[in-house]
Amino acid sequence: MADWQDLEESLAEYQKTCNSNERLRKMQKDWSKIIHFKCSDNDITFTMEVVNGEITGYFPGFKGQPDIIVETDSETFCDMFWGDLNPVSRYLRGEIKVKGSQEDIMRLDAISAIIWPD
Amino acid sequence: MASAISVGLAFAALDFLAVVSVASYSKSISVWIPIVISSLLVFVVAGLFAELNGIYPSAAGVRLYMQKALGTNFAVVVMLAYSITIILAIAADAFIIGSAINFISGESSQLTYLWIVLLLAAAVISNLMGVKIAGWLEALITLIIVLGVGLISGFGVSKIVGHPNYLGFFNQSPVRIFQALIFAVFLYAAFEWVVTSAEEANNKKTIPRALFIAPVILLVICVLFGVALTGLVKFSSFHQSPYPQLLLGKAVFGRVGEFLMLFITLITAINTFNGGFMVASRFLYAAAREGILPKAFAKLNLKFVPSFAVISLGLLCMLGALVVYLTKQWLVLVSVGSVLEAIIYAIAGICVLIFRKRKIQQKGFKMFFGNVFAVLVLIIFIPMALLGAFSNPKNPSQFSLLPAAVIVVIFFLAFIYSKTVLPKLVKSRQSAAVKRRRPTKIVAQ
Numbered sequence: 001m002a003d004w005q006d007l008e009e010s011l012a013e014y015q016k017t018c019n020s021n022e023r024l025r026k027m028q029k030d031w032s033k034i035i036h037f038k039c040s041d042n043d044i045t046f047t048m049e050v051v052n053g054e055i056t057g058y059f060p061g062f063k064g065q066p067d068i069i070v071e072t073d074s075e076t077f078c079d080m081f082w083g084d085l086n087p088v089s090r091y092l093r094g095e096i097k098v099k100g101s102q103e104d105i106m107r108l109d110a111i112s113a114i115i116w117p118d
Numbered sequence: 119m120a121s122a123i124s125v126g127l128a129f130a131a132l133d134f135l136a137v138v139s140v141a142s143y144s145k146s147i148s149v150w151i152p153i154v155i156s157s158l159l160v161f162v163v164a165g166l167f168a169e170l171n172g173i174y175p176s177a178a179g180v181r182l183y184m185q186k187a188l189g190t191n192f193a194v195v196v197m198l199a200y201s202i203t204i205i206l207a208i209a210a211d212a213f214i215i216g217s218a219i220n221f222i223s224g225e226s227s228q229l230t231y232l233w234i235v236l237l238l239a240a241a242v243i244s245n246l247m248g249v250k251i252a253g254w255l256e257a258l259i260t261l262i263i264v265l266g267v268g269l270i271s272g273f274g275v276s277k278i279v280g281h282p283n284y285l286g287f288f289n290q291s292p293v294r295i296f297q298a299l300i301f302a303v304f305l306y307a308a309f310e311w312v313v314t315s316a317e318e319a320n321n322k323k324t325i326p327r328a329l330f331i332a333p334v335i336l337l338v339i340c341v342l343f344g345v346a347l348t349g350l351v352k353f354s355s356f357h358q359s360p361y362p363q364l365l366l367g368k369a370v371f372g373r374v375g376e377f378l379m380l381f382i383t384l385i386t387a388i389n390t391f392n393g394g395f396m397v398a399s400r401f402l403y404a405a406a407r408e409g410i411l412p413k414a415f416a417k418l419n420l421k422f423v424p425s426f427a428v429i430s431l432g433l434l435c436m437l438g439a440l441v442v443y444l445t446k447q448w449l450v451l452v453s454v455g456s457v458l459e460a461i462i463y464a465i466a467g468i469c470v471l472i473f474r475k476r477k478i479q480q481k482g483f484k485m486f487f488g489n490v491f492a493v494l495v496l497i498i499f500i501p502m503a504l505l506g507a508f509s510n511p512k513n514p515s516q517f518s519l520l521p522a523a524v525i526v527v528i529f530f531l532a533f534i535y536s537k538t539v540l541p542k543l544v545k546s547r548q549s550a551a552v553k554r555r556r557p558t559k560i561v562a563q
């Protein structure tokens with residue numbers, strides 16, 4: 001089970017990788033969302049803010065009205081943000097639960113596909 | 119909105135032809151009876167899908183239910199076969215719409231395929247450009263279709279003269295009655311796709327509600343259309359026509375009615391090509407991301423559209439439409455679609471039985487007497503699928519091997535793919551696995 005320190009480390013890496021990817025920034029320039037994350041194996045929750053395709057911040061707890069809500073265990077979150085797992089398989093198996101529009105879900109997955117192509 | 123999505127997904131131009139098949143088997147004007155009976159069966163199926171959605175509310179929908187209940191390989195084969203059928207259905211729709219435009223314009227029938235190519239090319243280009251139909255517009259289009267077909271057909275029913283035998287359906291053999299039900303089930307095909315919107319629904323009741331409301335709406339418009347068509351247009355005329363709806367429009371309101379029905383046919387294309395292409399291309403994208411299809415299908419353009427998937431779909435649909443255009447066997451696709459839907463409904467029944475046996479925690483809708491209804495669905499839909507595979511959609515006095523042959527080929531291709539190409543893709547993905555990026559945590563002793 002990962003703790004908030006592990007998650008924060010993985011989020012920092014994710015933010016750096018996403019924000020430095022030019023192609024991704026260009027594709028996401030019209031995308032501004034608030035995403036809530038919930039760990040199913042502990043009480044940790046956190047929020048990520050995306051403004052015009054740039055991850056501008058992440059905070060512990062829920063903040064603001066979410067556009068997307070993601071729930072899975074803390075280890076999966078860490079692996080996902082480090083790029084060590086392809087979230088689609090877990091999502092299609094129901095191990096990662098996502099609430100949001102189909103387009104936003106696809107964009108969220110597409111981020112992983114673009115910054116860590118197979 | 120979810121109900122409108124469900125109706126919009128189910129009601130395509132191909133449904134007009136499905137009514138023709140039902141009419142062939144139901145002694146014409148009593149066509150309303152198999153449509154009503156099949157709606158009762160579909161309500162039971164709706165209950166099963168509502169329960170499955172409650173257990174696994176996911177955009178993966180049917181694929182996830184099958185994977186969890188019956189294993190990944192089985193799910194992959196069935197979904198690949200389902201995808202091929204969707205492509206054929208879009209191709210058939212393109213053929214019907216192209217034929218309808220050509221008929222109204224009075225041009226040579228050889229130009230029909232040109233219209234088909236133009237329609238599909240327009241669908242591909244708009245998808246690639248990321249043109250999306252807003253949810254409210256999709257709902258509005260569905261409303262126009264429902265009201266348009268309903269009103270024109272309703273007027274048509276009021277013009278029926280004489281005392282036709284509305285109950286003639288029951289003066290037939292049980293086999294023919296059962297065959298009529300098979301084609302009637304197709305009228306509701308794809309209504310269950312609304313479960314893929316599970317993650318967009320804010321209320322747990324939204325999807326189950328849509329699953330029950332949509333069949334009611336489809337029932338009303340199909341009954342009205344079927345009775346009006348069989349009551350006003352000669353069987354020999356609509357039986358051979360790929361656009362029976364235009365014939366009804368003309369019978370009710372003359373040339374104006376023809377154009378109204380053409381307009382309705384054209385706007386069904388928006389839902390079919392927009393919704394169908396989007397669902398199918400996302401399925402291909404997700405399958406490629408999972409490693410089930412080659413990586414090329416996961417390639418996104420700057421608009422976040424899986425471009426290779428969309429272009430491939432367009433080309434395959436053009437090929438399918440060409441086959442329909444050359445062979446004139448558009449009704450065979452109704453048979454194929456009916457059989458495949460019956461198979462999917464039977465699988466839904468199996469999934470419910472398995473999940474109930476496993477005592478999977480149920481958070482949403484739970485069907486009362488679910489086990490009984492699930493078994494009932496198996497008892498009805500498995501024989502229905504078998505009989506439908508050998509039924510001639512045009513001629514009830516003959517059996518046909520063609521639908522069975524098409525279905526066998528589809529499943530064979532899916533099976534061969536899962537045994538030959540898929541293992542290579544899995545192996546290639548495993549061997550390409552990169553070094554772990556996440557640093558290993560060292561725990562102090």
